[in-house]
Amino acid sequence: MSDPHHPYLPLERVLGHAFIRTELLEQALTHRSYAVESPSKTQDNEVLEFLGDAVLQLIVSHILVERHGKVCREGELTRMRSYLVNSSQLAERARRIGLVSWIRIGKGESKDWGEEGKSSILADTLEAVIGAVYLDGGYHVARSVVERIYGDLLGAVSRMAGGQDHKSALQEWTQARFHEIPVYTIADVSGPDHSKSYTVLLELRGKVLAKGSGKSRKDAEQDAARKAIDRLMIM
Numbered sequence: 001m002s003d004p005h006h007p008y009l010p011l012e013r014v015l016g017h018a019f020i021r022t023e024l025l026e027q028a029l030t031h032r033s034y035a036v037e038s039p040s041k042t043q044d045n046e047v048l049e050f051l052g053d054a055v056l057q058l059i060v061s062h063i064l065v066e067r068h069g070k071v072c073r074e075g076e077l078t079r080m081r082s083y084l085v086n087s088s089q090l091a092e093r094a095r096r097i098g099l100v101s102w103i104r105i106g107k108g109e110s111k112d113w114g115e116e117g118k119s120s121i122l123a124d125t126l127e128a129v130i131g132a133v134y135l136d137g138g139y140h141v142a143r144s145v146v147e148r149i150y151g152d153l154l155g156a157v158s159r160m161a162g163g164q165d166h167k168s169a170l171q172e173w174t175q176a177r178f179h180e181i182p183v184y185t186i187a188d189v190s191g192p193d194h195s196k197s198y199t200v201l202l203e204l205r206g207k208v209l210a211k212g213s214g215k216s217r218k219d220a221e222q223d224a225a226r227k228a229i230d231r232l233m234i235m
Helices: 009-015 022-028 032-037 046-068 074-085 087-096 119-137 139-150 153-162 166-178 217-232
Strands: 183-190 197-204 207-214
Touching (some): 009 139, 022 046, 022 119, 046 153, 074 153, 087 119, 183 217, 207 217
16 A cells, blocks of 8 residues: 555545555656666656556547447547547646656756646656556546546547537536536737738636637637647646
């Protein structure tokens, strides 16, 4: 059983898994830049990232087949999986569970780290954490952690990744979740009459969630809705 006083306990609670081998979690959180600068023989997370990538692909594929396999064909399932496991989505999931404050990075990388962290490192680290969970607890535990990280997005992904009408998909989701709909406001119109460029702000619950652009107001709103979906899912 995990030591209740060890430093990673808050992260374990977020993940929903108490590590038996806490050294696996520590390794998963260790970027190569930190390992290189460390005087001790610290292992970085690249091998766990390699494993976690494969584990995540399997788990997400399994879940999608269970939830959407009866109504979706292979190509649709592939698009859904790509939407869920691409680097930007992984980085967003990592930020939502607060992983940015747990990653061990070297001094060189830390200069450009900031409050949001670097997306590529966040995505890779989340995969490494999933790999560590798999080694520590097995497939079913890893699946439980993945379901916890992704939440409602695993069910909503058929609408999010399945079509181009992002506005309708977003509105359906926000109405169900918040009983509100997004508000779109034109922020800027530029360019000559034959080639205008529109910029639109998308607001929900009094906050600007995304800014979209396009050759028409409709296109700009769709762009904003698409960006909002990536940011808003599973608040």
